[in-house]
Amino acid sequence: MVIVQNIVCPICGCACDDIEATVEGNKIVKVKNSCSISASKFLNFWKERNLSSLIRKNGELAPTSLEEAVEKTAEILVNAEYPLVYGFALSGCEAQAVGVELAEEIGGVIDNQTVTCHGPSALGLHDVGMPGCTLGEVRHRADLIVYWGSNFQEAHPRHLARYSALSEGRFRKGRKDRKVVVIDVRKTPSARVADLFIPIAPGQDYELMSALRMALNNDEIEEESVAGLPVDKIEELAEMLRSCQFGILFYGLGLTMSRGKERNIDQAVSLVCDLNKWTKFVIMPMRGHYNVTGMNEVTAWQTGYPYAVDFSHGYPWYNPGETTSIDILRRGECDAALIVASDPLAHFPKEVGQNLCKIPFAVIDPHMSMTALAADVVMPCAFTGIEAEGSAYRMDTVPLPLKKVIESPPGILSDEELVGMILKRVKSKRRR
Amino acid sequence: MKALLLTGRSLKQGIGKEVGKVTEKYKESVAMCEIHPKDVEELGIKDGENVSITTKFGSVVVKSVSSQNIAEPGIIFIPYGPYASMLVDYDTCSTGMPTLKGIVAEVKPAPSERILDVKELVKYLGR
Numbered sequence: 001m002v003i004v005q006n007i008v009c010p011i012c013g014c015a016c017d018d019i020e021a022t023v024e025g026n027k028i029v030k031v032k033n034s035c036s037i038s039a040s041k042f043l044n045f046w047k048e049r050n051l052s053s054l055i056r057k058n059g060e061l062a063p064t065s066l067e068e069a070v071e072k073t074a075e076i077l078v079n080a081e082y083p084l085v086y087g088f089a090l091s092g093c094e095a096q097a098v099g100v101e102l103a104e105e106i107g108g109v110i111d112n113q114t115v116t117c118h119g120p121s122a123l124g125l126h127d128v129g130m131p132g133c134t135l136g137e138v139r140h141r142a143d144l145i146v147y148w149g150s151n152f153q154e155a156h157p158r159h160l161a162r163y164s165a166l167s168e169g170r171f172r173k174g175r176k177d178r179k180v181v182v183i184d185v186r187k188t189p190s191a192r193v194a195d196l197f198i199p200i201a202p203g204q205d206y207e208l209m210s211a212l213r214m215a216l217n218n219d220e221i222e223e224e225s226v227a228g229l230p231v232d233k234i235e236e237l238a239e240m241l242r243s244c245q246f247g248i249l250f251y252g253l254g255l256t257m258s259r260g261k262e263r264n265i266d267q268a269v270s271l272v273c274d275l276n277k278w279t280k281f282v283i284m285p286m287r288g289h290y291n292v293t294g295m296n297e298v299t300a301w302q303t304g305y306p307y308a309v310d311f312s313h314g315y316p317w318y319n320p321g322e323t324t325s326i327d328i329l330r331r332g333e334c335d336a337a338l339i340v341a342s343d344p345l346a347h348f349p350k351e352v353g354q355n356l357c358k359i360p361f362a363v364i365d366p367h368m369s370m371t372a373l374a375a376d377v378v379m380p381c382a383f384t385g386i387e388a389e390g391s392a393y394r395m396d397t398v399p400l401p402l403k404k405v406i407e408s409p410p411g412i413l414s415d416e417e418l419v420g421m422i423l424k425r426v427k428s429k430r431r432r
Numbered sequence: 433m434k435a436l437l438l439t440g441r442s443l444k445q446g447i448g449k450e451v452g453k454v455t456e457k458y459k460e461s462v463a464m465c466e467i468h469p470k471d472v473e474e475l476g477i478k479d480g481e482n483v484s485i486t487t488k489f490g491s492v493v494v495k496s497v498s499s500q501n502i503a504e505p506g507i508i509f510i511p512y513g514p515y516a517s518m519l520v521d522y523d524t525c526s527t528g529m530p531t532l533k534g535i536v537a538e539v540k541p542a543p544s545e546r547i548l549d550v551k552e553l554v555k556y557l558g559r
Contacts, residue, residue, distance in 0.1 A: 011446075011450075036447055037443070037446035037447055040446070040447040040448075040451060044452070047452060048451065048452030048454065115528050115529065119528045119529045120529050123527060123528075151441060151442075154441055154442050154443040154446065155440075157443070184503075185438060185503060186438065186440075186509060187500065187503045189443075189501075199503045199504075202436050202438065203533075203534040253440065253532075254533065257439075257529065257531065257533045258531075258533045261525070262529075308528055320526075320527060321524060321526030321528050323528075324524065326522070326524055326530055327524055327528060330522050330524075343453060346513050346550075347517055348517060348530075349517060349520045349522035349530050350490045350518050350519075350520075350522070350557070351522045352522055352530075353517065353557050354557050354558050357554075367452055367453055368452070368453070369454070370453060370454070373550065373554045373559070374559040
């Protein structure tokens with residue numbers, strides 16, 4: 001029996017780095033410090049697993065060799081005019097870097113799960129910047145913590161304990177030294193742990209943030225209520241925000257997925273900028289997948305842009321709305337795809353998924369998924385952070401090392417190796 | 433009954449997806465719709481009975497769950513996943529981001545209709 005300590009959790013953007021796993025005979029039999037989602041992964045990841053490469057023949061997926069799967073994938077990508085390489089939010093940075101290189105080689109588009117989570121955050125950041133900090137600073141200093149449109153108790157179960165209200169910092173010792181405000185359209189489990197829960201009308205976040213900015217700047221709000229919140233309550237909230245010593249606004253997909261999208265983020269950042277006239281206030285997106293932030297970082301290092309990068313011109317071109325995977329697929333422009341560590345058929349709107357099903361595509365994923373079931377080629381890979389090493393960026397852009405806790409099954413390679421094999425084969429075919 | 437559809441994460445969905453995305457546990461966690469208790473009464477259904485949800489973009493049958501998480505009547509919630517994706521708005525308004533929250537929906541009792549599994553949904557999408 002071996003106990004592996006300080007494992008970085010490969011689940012959500014919290015990337016908790018204190019997971020402890022008990023390993024017996026190359027099997028994880030116990031985990032400590034994990035949330036229920038993390039425990040589910042460490043203890044169940046090996047169940048329901050596909051260990052064979054698959055290729056579609058006569059309409060059905062059938063086992064094949066890895067060599068044939070790589071060959072077929074390379075053929076699909078090389079024969080395409082406008083291929084899409086999508087995913088990587090559950091991969092290490094090393095695999096992501098190879099993915100960007102592959103997209104450049106085939107003159108395609110590289111995009112990731114940001115497109116259906118915090119894409120609008122990137123757009124808001126382009127417009128007005130983003131005053132941020134690390135989660136360590138929040139732990140040490142924050143006395144007011146606002147969660148807006150974020151059900152952190154279910155999406156980031158240890159966020160409250162490790163990084164915000166319940167954490168013990170240098171200057172703030174715990175829950176009694178901090179206030180928590182939750183603003184949401186649902187009374188989620190997160191709302192129940194708040195000192196103040198503010199329920200608001202769906203799709204009216206922009207209006208409420210505008211009203212808060214007006215209240216902060218002593219402008220008259222010529223309404224009785226905004227987003228369902230009476231004006232006197234808005235003024236009370238504005239006073240609470242500006243009278244803290246160190247405030248943080250954590251926001252979730254309630255802002256990015258709702259009406260207003262990137263304008264909501266623009267307004268949220270502007271609210272935080274206004275608050276800095278009175279106090280120290282910062283803002284941070286609650287990133288979902290454990291390394292979606294890393295994919296933005298890696299893509300930006302290599303191309304200058306964080307997602308939705310189009311290489312079809314021979315140089316990186318970035319124009320969300322045009323070069324984003326949802327739009328490319330929706331318009332039927334894309335003619336082949338490689339999907340890595342992602343399940344877009346389960347998460348893209350139906351029309352977009354239907355168009356993906358019309359083109360040839362390959363999937364690299366440790367599990368079978370809805371997307372893998374529909375693919376032309378499936379290549380199983382190791383679970384990064386459990387069976388393969390790598391690097392990941394936490395939601396506050398702090399990089400952390402991912403551990404190899406156990407060996408992957410015989411013949412199962414990492415996604416970095418598999419994408420590398422495809423890249424090599426593509427290069428070889430293009431030189432002919 | 434008219435309602436406003438919200439989609440999002442849930443703890444059960446998070447746990448279910450890690451067990452496996454073609455497993456019954458995952459299906460149970462995502463093929464469901466949280467409805468305000470008063471709306472469950474208005475629909476005349478028992479908690480747990482199937483309902484059909486229809487939007488401008490599609491229709492799907494899921495299990496109803498009476499939930500206090502819903503702040504007020506007229507709002508429904510389906511976790512991210514294959515079922516919610518059948519109902520959401522593909523239009524990104526040139527931002528790249530589809531609209532996944534705040535979609536007008538019609539909810540109807542569907543006690544005799546069956547919830548499709550992931551393999552059937554793949555066929556429905558065209559494979």
